[in-house]
Amino acid sequence: MNFPEYYESRKKLIESFLIKQMQKKGISRVDEAMSYSLLAGGKRLRPLLVLATGDVVCGRGYDFLAVACGLEMIHTYSLIHDDLPVMDNDDYRRGRLTNHKVYGDALALLAGDGLLTLAFEVMLEQKNVAPAALIETVKEVAMCSGSYGMVGGQALDIEAEGKNITEKDLRTVYSAKTGALFIAAVRAGARLSGAKDEELLALTRFAELFGLGFQISDDIMDVEGNLDEMGKNAGSDAKLQKTTFVTLCTLEGAKELVDKTFSEALMCLESFGSDAEPLRELTLMVKNRKF
Amino acid sequence: MNFPEYYESRKKLIESFLIKQMQKKGISRVDEAMSYSLLAGGKRLRPLLVLATGDVVCGRGYDFLAVACGLEMIHTYSLIHDDLPVMDNDDYRRGRLTNHKVYGDALALLAGDGLLTLAFEVMLEQKNVAPAALIETVKEVAMCSGSYGMVGGQALDIEAEGKNITEKDLRTVYSAKTGALFIAAVRAGARLSGAKDEELLALTRFAELFGLGFQISDDIMDVEGNLDEMGKNAGSDAKLQKTTFVTLCTLEGAKELVDKTFSEALMCLESFGSDAEPLRELTLMVKNRKF
Secondary structure, three states, X not given: OOHHHHHHHHHHHHHHHHHHHOOXXXXXXXXXXXXXXXXXXXXXXXXXXXXXXXXHHOOOHHHHHHHHHHHHHHHHHHHHHXXXXXXXXXXXXXOEEOHHHHHOHHHHHHHHHHHHHHHHHHHOOOOOOOHHHHHHHHHHHHHHHOOOOHHHHHHHHHHHOOOOOOHHHHHHHHHHHHHHHHXXXXXXXXXXXXXXXXHHHHHHHHHHHHHHHHHHHHXXXXXXXXXXXXXXXXXXXXXXXXXXXHHHHHHHHHHHHHHHHHHHXXXXXXXXXXXXXXXXXXXXXXXXXXX | OOHHHHHHHHHHHHHHHHHHHOOOOOOOXXXXXXHHHHOOOOXXXXXXXXXXXXXXHOOOHHHHHHHHHHHHHHHHHHHHHHHOOOOOOOOEEOOEEOHXXXXXXXXXXXXXXXXXXXXXXXXXXXXXXXXXXXXXXXXHHHHHHOOOOHHHHHHHHHHHOOOOOOHHHHHHHHHHHHHHHHHHHHHHHHHHOOOOHHHHHHHHHHHHHHHHHHHHHHHHHHHHOOHHHHOOOOOHHHHOOOOOHHHHHHHHHHHHHHHHHHHHHHXXXXXXXXXXXXXHHHHHHHHOOOO
């Protein structure tokens, strides 16, 4: 397959959908703050995963754009709240000032709340699927985003700051904080496409490994990267004295682990044969990214 | 009808449901923070409105407990975020320390996020209704809670602080900030019960007036009430130099407006005859409340 072309066309679908969602004039300035962060570019990895998984299973991933973009809204809200002074207190994100640096803390808080809420509204507008399947899918997205998933992971992350934690603990934090939403994305794409049980199982395992690989490579970039490439400041983990895979395994060890994890992720796709190309290529792109 | 008995039995159903939702052991301390605020009592007005409206329309309001309690979670999250130092910076709520006073700002922020997310998960677990009707209902709840409803109203509220705004502006703020969620509650109860179009219309108008009456009486209590009765500090509007119905119409004028508004709300229920007793009595209870 021509992956660069595939990638660009899917990303364009996602960007257009997101822009369309933010076009309606709001009643307050919070919509502007929401747009500021949502339309700031970004890799769009979670919606891409929904679409690519849909393509792998049924060949019509673009049919699930509403659910896909809902996941991007959830991801974006989590970044806005995470960047707030009471959390990580970051100044840059996706190459521009963080939301609260532009709109102030109160409006940034509300912009996050607004995006999380909008995510559910948009996901529930998804056409092309049976209502019961949509309900199951969105319920699972909520579960993966909440206190047993992303929000719980962020809370664990705070609790772990400045403490020496084990690799097992770190894996728990990462699988909740970052992994859960990747799992939600892949499972949403699979479920909406009518995946069989064994397909869902293999794709879930793929998503777990994909998420872990992503997070370890994030740790590496926080040491090796720079603001120009990443659009955010590097070195924030060290600043907050966070335990990461780099502090636990050394930089070299972390790099080996990334290779191993992504390779295992790719193995989960074997049973799909050549149909799995979109997910396979997306995985390689993420593995080799510098941003 | 024996309203005190009705009220107690419905409140008990709501409390039990909420307790059951919070029983599962979480992966982090955020679940404890969520429980702290969700299980702190409170009037449970929004879920009561869902149940009472369901009783008025189809006599089986208790069938819609999951959606009802989802609305209480949304309300509670909004209080947690609203009390944060970057917003109203309040120390007391429902007779106890506010969430961030106990758990710190970061965990309180996440507890709010967790409750908003859990609300959607719980609502989508609602049984006893057709999937398509559930999707429509939850989508509307999201719309009323987001940047065109509650979140937008809170943003307008911040923008209005320290400014002289007109009564028209204040009505816009109130209808978004507080009214929208009451409308969502009543319409959810009605829609899930299979209300006819003209019933939905009358009940929506009822909810608008109910919400307005509630908010004006809230303004009055902020002047006349005290911590013991209300469970939160009075005088916070004056502290923040907020325009309220009391500053616009005087205390006496605001009281007249409350009477008028609740009377009009009751008139919207006339076509339901004696079936409307649960909503009628609930309205009178709210009108005469001191908390």
